[in-house]
Amino acid sequence: MDLQTVIVEEARGRIVAIDSAYHVDERNTGRDVVVSASYSGVLPARFVAERAPRAAIGLDCGIGPEGAGIAGLWYYEALGIPAATADVMTVLLGDGVDVVENGVVSRVNAPAAACGVQPGMPVRDAALILLRTDPVARSAAEITNRTVMEEGPDGRQVVCADSIAFGTDEDTDRNVLVTAGHTGRSAVPYLRKVRPWGFICSDGGRGRDDSGIAGLKIVEEDGLAGATVDARTARMGDGLSSYHDGIISAVNAGARARGVEIGMRAAEAAHLLLQG
Numbered sequence: 001m002d003l004q005t006v007i008v009e010e011a012r013g014r015i016v017a018i019d020s021a022y023h024v025d026e027r028n029t030g031r032d033v034v035v036s037a038s039y040s041g042v043l044p045a046r047f048v049a050e051r052a053p054r055a056a057i058g059l060d061c062g063i064g065p066e067g068a069g070i071a072g073l074w075y076y077e078a079l080g081i082p083a084a085t086a087d088v089m090t091v092l093l094g095d096g097v098d099v100v101e102n103g104v105v106s107r108v109n110a111p112a113a114a115c116g117v118q119p120g121m122p123v124r125d126a127a128l129i130l131l132r133t134d135p136v137a138r139s140a141a142e143i144t145n146r147t148v149m150e151e152g153p154d155g156r157q158v159v160c161a162d163s164i165a166f167g168t169d170e171d172t173d174r175n176v177l178v179t180a181g182h183t184g185r186s187a188v189p190y191l192r193k194v195r196p197w198g199f200i201c202s203d204g205g206r207g208r209d210d211s212g213i214a215g216l217k218i219v220e221e222d223g224l225a226g227a228t229v230d231a232r233t234a235r236m237g238d239g240l241s242s243y244h245d246g247i248i249s250a251v252n253a254g255a256r257a258r259g260v261e262i263g264m265r266a267a268e269a270a271h272l273l274l275q276g
Helices: 042-050 072-078 096-102 110-115 123-132 185-194 208-220 239-245 253-257 266-275
Strands: 004-010 013-018 033-039 055-059 083-086 105-108 147-151 157-160 176-182 198-202 226-229 248-251
Touching: 004 096, 004 123, 013 096, 013 123, 033 042, 033 096, 033 123, 042 055, 042 072, 055 123, 072 083, 072 110, 083 110, 083 123, 096 123, 105 110, 110 123, 147 239, 147 266, 157 239, 157 266, 176 185, 176 239, 176 266, 185 208, 198 239, 198 266, 208 226, 208 248, 226 253, 226 266, 239 266
Parallel strands: 013 033, 033 055, 055 083, 157 176, 176 198, 198 226
Antiparallel strands: 004 013, 083 105, 147 157, 226 248
């Protein structure tokens, strides 16, 4: 009995449904989008990734503590494999064909997002995109996810990036940067180099002696207005999450003077920094 069901077959590869991640094999290497009815943790991802398929889709299985149900997304990402998960409530567990036919995408990794896969998309549509699209190969330094979120006065912008290290000369004295690394002392050289109009970073969980926000006070002396988001509310390393999900946990005097307050949503705080 063949444990793989071919859903779509094209010149460049296939969409293959499997009931378990352990059913992947050498036929899938380098060409197939494998859709599995297993959870998308690190253990199943290890078995799938060993066969190096074109892309992989599994289940989120409720995500669970520490994101264990979807942790394989980043395992795949480190290997350059586009991957996504389906919302477990939209599918029959243990039925790979049902995942293709009825699943709805809940999470994606960066290579899959670069191909055009988005949460809320039917799994079948996502699988077709992954079959027909190759992610652009980029070095780690090139993956900044730099996104303009708002236009303000005098050409200023709110710009999201995944790290303050990704600030550029165009941000100097002009843009508000919303990023996702901690704001400890190691962030200070980058803040002083870029000198943004304003900034929001993560508090990194604050750490001992509030070391995760120490940079706020240090650059306050440089006239830089900044704040941090609570690391429990936004994903570290994801500037867009800081913007959309983050709640302000600390501010310096410059940000406070522009109306930014603890407990405020980061998007609102960024707007105030931009206008100030």
